[in-house]
Amino acid sequence: MAITTKKEISADQALNIYKNLLLHRRIEERMLKLLRQNKISKWFSGIGQEAVGVGVTLSAKPKDYILPMHRNLGVFTARNVPLYPLFCQLFGKAEGFTGGRDRSFHFGIMEHNIVGMISHLAAMMPVADGLALAKKLKGEDAVAFSFCGDGATSEGDFHEALNLAAVWKLPVVFIIENNGYGLSTPTSEQFACEHLSDRAKGYGMHGFNIDGNNIFEVMETVEKARKLALNGEPVLIEAKTFRMRGHEEASGTHYVPDILFENWAEKDPILRFENFMEREGIAGKEDFKKITKEIDQSFRKDLEKAINAEDPVFDEQTEISAVYSTEEPKPPVHSNGITYEKRFVDVLQSTLWQAFEEDDSFLIMGQDIAEYGGVFKITEGFLKEFGEDRIRNTPIIESGVLGAAMGLALEGFKPVVEMQFADFISCGFNQIVNNIAKSHYRWTPSLNITIRAPHGGGVGAGPFHSQSVEGWFMQIPGLKVVVPGTVEDAQNLLYSSLYDPNPVLFFEHKKLYRSLKTTVPDKATYEPLGKAKILKEGNDATIVTYGMGVQWALNIAEEFEHKGISLEVLDLRTLLPLDKESIHATVKKTGKVLLLQEPMLTLGPLSEISAIISEECFEWLDAPVMRCASLDTPIPHDKGLEDGFMATAKLEDQITKLLKY
Missing domain, CATH: 3.40.50.970 (Thiamin diphosphate (ThDP)-binding fold, Pyr/PP domains)
Incomplete structure (x- = not known):
């Protein structure tokens, strides 16, 4: 032809x-x-x-x-x-x-x-x-x-x-x-x-x-x-x-x-x-x-x-160090002279606003986030202030917007993607775990992508709007998984996630949005991700937890304090990467550990912590590592059923059992 x-x-x-x-x-x-x-x-x-x-x-x-x-x-x-x-x-x-x-x-x-x-x-x-x-x-x-x-x-x-x-x-x-x-x-x-x-x-x-x-x-x-x-x-x-x-x-x-x-x-x-x-x-x-x-x-x-060139030579440290970008973030330095009482939801909004004012390369994409301000109103007012180029409504898509975030990040932008509910992140799973997470290890420059995901139960939202799915991503090298459990951490860890040069999944608990408040500085402060924090010192046993579990742990620790029992509370704050040193230190100190999580028991995030303690801290243990988690069923809608499903239904019994061992 x-x-x-x-x-x-x-x-x-x-x-x-x-x-x-x-x-x-x-x-x-x-x-x-x-x-x-x-x-x-x-x-x-x-x-x-x-x-x-x-x-x-x-x-x-x-x-x-x-x-x-x-x-x-x-x-x-x-x-x-x-x-x-x-x-x-x-x-x-x-x-x-x-x-x-x-x-x-x-x-x-x-x-x-x-x-x-x-x-x-x-x-x-x-x-x-x-x-x-x-x-x-x-x-x-x-x-x-x-x-x-x-x-x-x-x-x-x-x-x-x-x-x-x-x-x-x-x-x-x-x-x-x-x-x-x-x-x-x-x-x-x-x-x-x-x-x-x-x-x-x-x-x-x-x-x-x-x-x-x-x-x-x-x-x-x-x-x-x-x-x-x-x-x-x-x-x-x-x-x-x-x-x-x-x-x-x-x-x-x-x-x-x-x-x-x-x-x-x-x-x-x-x-x-x-x-x-x-x-x-x-x-x-x-x-x-x-x-x-x-x-x-x-x-x-x-x-x-x-054909005659050298084959790669395996070096464990070289391979591990290639998973994450080591580029040093350079957020603005500022003073913090004023403090305000803010709710969990308020600091998320103010932190995003702060970052968007500081750096024009930030933009946010998601469903109903522009004129409507998002279903939780965290981006309310953003469209008027920052314009439609940076505050972008998407069609009802998850995979498509996550892939677009990768393209934007390759061009030097710092895209933020809001999942309307964390449950819907499953529709974008492939882009996160196979594309975004593995790319830097394979060949790409840094991918500064922040994926915000409202998660968690306790609000009667049922099986498709209440899941805690953070554990799905803990075994994916290249991602960082952040789950704050306090207002202060919601502020500073979101800010840190926004500036981190790696893809970060940032899980925000819906029940904490408007139920938790405290006095915090007016500006968020950057800190490297991956460091746990002792929120309460104790000697008799340690509760290791994160997210909503932090509030449960602090409440139950106060109750046991009245009984003369001193419980330590370790907030992991990030699930990937894990702060093993802090885990080791608290196990060595108290000798007894309860792992508290909102997700279901089987293959939950803290199962990995249990394995770490068993393998690396065995000689310091005075009792078996115990877990307290939600029921191995989908999360139900009805308030009574949901209360029975939650880890809190058995928390006091599990601590008592651990202390008596």
């Missing part, structure tokens, strides 16, 4: 396009040989699809972000990414972009404005929204181009990303590489619409369906889409192409009818471009042979060097 372009191109331009297509193809063909020689662990071939990645990249501007997928080697080569570290990355070598911590194209390079993928399909599309929003807020003429396959268009992140882009009028272009199969599942079993690009209509976006093997059509469409996106009109492009190899080499192609290979072989993007150049008198067969030889020589030395 012949290809033509609507505009004049010079011989030099044509040769540049051809060399970029051919470089992609020749590197791939070499990688397939190395795979058979067991010198590379896995390969997702883009042979036959080169025109899409190369065409998009050549049409994009240097400031534009590109978020590629497995088959987009041409994005990296056309952006002139140095080949030696690129090959090291593909071989899993120490000098690769992830240092062997991740494989293939699971990486990005900020200096080339490339943000790499993760294995979870469509997960990077909301990130593209965040990058596009960042460019829009900065007033830069830049667009985010985000790739996905046909299979990913069934994922929730695909739809959340498109909807958010359209609602916010973002400069973003989504490209679907429709190669006919999601692994082995043909498109006929994936969607019922005629074209995937038709889905754009439902979101109020422009949609284009193009021949993805015609690089001229790709480039001309991308140029048109870029202009629309910069005008606040996001675009969805479906590029029809074909995968000439398996999903990855091990899967083979036995499930694909032979006739499809025959038909698509005639549409090979490089063959069609060669025919174009011959027809236009730009180059002939001898020229193609010469160029192929030059291309092969251009990467041979880097490839051989990378």
Whole structure:
């Protein structure tokens, strides 16, 4: 099939396009040989699809972000990414972009404005929204181009990303590489619409369906889409192409009818471009042979060097230190001469306000947070003071806004995401635990993201608005999990979370919002996260707790004080990272420990504390470590049922049992 372009191109331009297509193809063909020689662990071939990645990249501007997928080697080569570290990355070598911590194209390079993928399909599309929003807020003429396959268009992140882009009028272009199969599942079993690009209509976006093997059509469409996106009109492009190899080499192609290979072989993007150049008198067969030889020589030395490069060497401290950013926050220094009596909810509001006044890079996103002020009214008045660019209502999405927060953070913003209720955080679980949490360890710069989550029971809100889900995140390296139990900590730990260069989950207890108050300084103060605090000294036993448990512990300790029993209360304050030293110290001091938590008993957050004490403090114990937690059932709505469910129903008995041991 012949290809033509609507505009004049010079011989030099044509040769540049051809060399970029051919470089992609020749590197791939070499990688397939190395795979058979067991010198590379896995390969997702883009042979036959080169025109899409190369065409998009050549049409994009240097400031534009590109978020590629497995088959987009041409994005990296056309952006002139140095080949030696690129090959090291593909071989899993120490000098690769992830240092062997991740494989293939699971990486990005900020200096080339490339943000790499993760294995979870469509997960990077909301990130593209965040990058596009960042460019829009900065007033830069830049667009985010985000790739996905046909299979990913069934994922929730695909739809959340498109909807958010359209609602916010973002400069973003989504490209679907429709190669006919999601692994082995043909498109006929994936969607019922005629074209995937038709889905754009439902979101109020422009949609284009193009021949993805015609690089001229790709480039001309991308140029048109870029202009629309910069005008606040996001675009969805479906590029029809074909995968000439398996999903990855091990899967083979036995499930694909032979006739499809025959038909698509005639549409090979490089063959069609060669025919174009011959027809236009730009180059002939001898020229193609010469160029192929030059291309092969251009990467041979880097490839051989990378094959023989050093493998990563495991060092435990190096790996652990890579999980969190060690960048030092620099919040403003101020004096605290005035104190006020404030409620828990008041200090959350005033602390956010303080940070937003200090630093224009803070913005907050969430459902009903703008004009309405949030369901708990914490952002009431923020819209008028800070404007709609920084106080942003979102559609009813969780995953999409969390992904957007990652994109914003990559561009240097400090996004705050409000989950309307902590229970709904499950809808964004993948973005938190697989994307945001792991990214810095893999390759990204610091991700300053604060996720606020109202949690906890005691207010009769039932099974879907009362859960304490903080324990879900304790085993996810890269996150910080903060749960204040006092007004002072709500103020200072939120401030610290906002400035921490790592992603922080900040859990706020709903029952404490308006029931707890005390006198605190007018300004919040920064402190490094991860330090526990003794709230009450004691000698007979220790209650280790956090969050609402702090108030329960202080109340019960006062009751036992009247009986002549001295209970120590250790407030963990952060569940990740844990302050083991403070745990060790209080166990050594009292010899008896009760672990008090609001979540259910089984696999609750303090089960980990029990294991730590058993393994590391056994010789100091005078009694078994005991736990007091809520019932292993969903949290009920009725007041009487909820009271029976709560850990407080058995707290006095558990302390008495511990003291008598």
